[in-house]
Amino acid sequence: MKPTDKRFWNRCGNAVNELFFWLFIAFAVLLTIDLWCMLATAIVCLFDSGLKSLTLLKIFGAYGIILILFSNFTLWLTMYSPMIYKRLVSVIWSKRLRPLYFLTLGYVNVYLLNLYYIRFRYSQYELTQYRVNVIYSVLVMFPIINIPVYIAAIRSNEQQVSLGYAAKLYMQGRLATYLIQKDYSSLINDGNEQ
Template sequence: MKLTDKRFWHSCGNAVNELFFWLFIAFAVLLAIDLWCLLATAIVCLFREMGKSLTLLKIFGAFGIILMLFSNFTLWLTMYSPMIYKRLASVVWSKRLRPLYFLTLGYVNVYLLNLYYIRFRYSQYELTQYRVNVIYSVLVMFPIINIPVYVAAIRRSGQQVSLGDAAKLYMQGRLATYLIQKDYSSLTGNIS
């Protein structure tokens, strides 16, 4: 194979990774909008008649689940690109996340847990070909249900985090951020 062919295929791979990264951004933004609409509809449902509001609540809920699946799937595909992974991890390292917590109603923690744990649990081939048990990959998508993934991530980190501190960080929505910031050098150093 010629060197120019290798460069061509490498640039194609980078272009596909960028495409999936921008799809992830688009799905994450749509999910954030959907979560805010879901919250507003739930508030309206509490104080007004439930007929049309309940239908809207169901529509926003179903749309939100679809967007959760698509946004997490595109994140899984992009986080195996070293360049994109370093870019995402550096955002967490630089602590520029406060607006994202508010805008996504805390759902950004799910993406951070994906970045921290799932990438090192499975290879890209195993994850996309379903060659392994992907229970953690499914559990990670849903807040509160993803607590076993947090426990496994804490064990993987090798850091001593007391149960009280972990619970406090989880309730504040900062546990995944804490794990990434404490383990940042090894996370970006493991990238090949």
């Protein structure tokens, strides 16, 4: 196979996308472990105000921020691959997310918001070169702080969702899932066009 062959470069691109997808999975799993360790350490800190447990909580917090950045960055790189995006969105459509909500302490909603809003708001080039609204690309990574991104996603949605119903879904941790399931066919069609 010649290096100028288009199929060769497509295969290389698919291999790189798969690599970043598995890196995303690895970082997401490590983040989940870190979140549970941080929760356990916070509970210990409530009953024992020792310096060791507080230091451990700070270490888990620092690792958590690093893992949040890496997991979101690798998701941003992989979600522009139509094959991987379709695989991720089909999991959401099939409603197999309940264990993920529990395991990730709800952080999976951040990834879902990335898949729903950021992917169609910005191109991959704009996102990786930071030629985007940096406020949204930073806010989206952190729960509760990402409420303005949810509001922007709801406003950009063709079929409006009432504020009360959106707030109810957000409190239940199902707003991003609802938005993706509601626009599933258009998201898949848009993904195939890109």
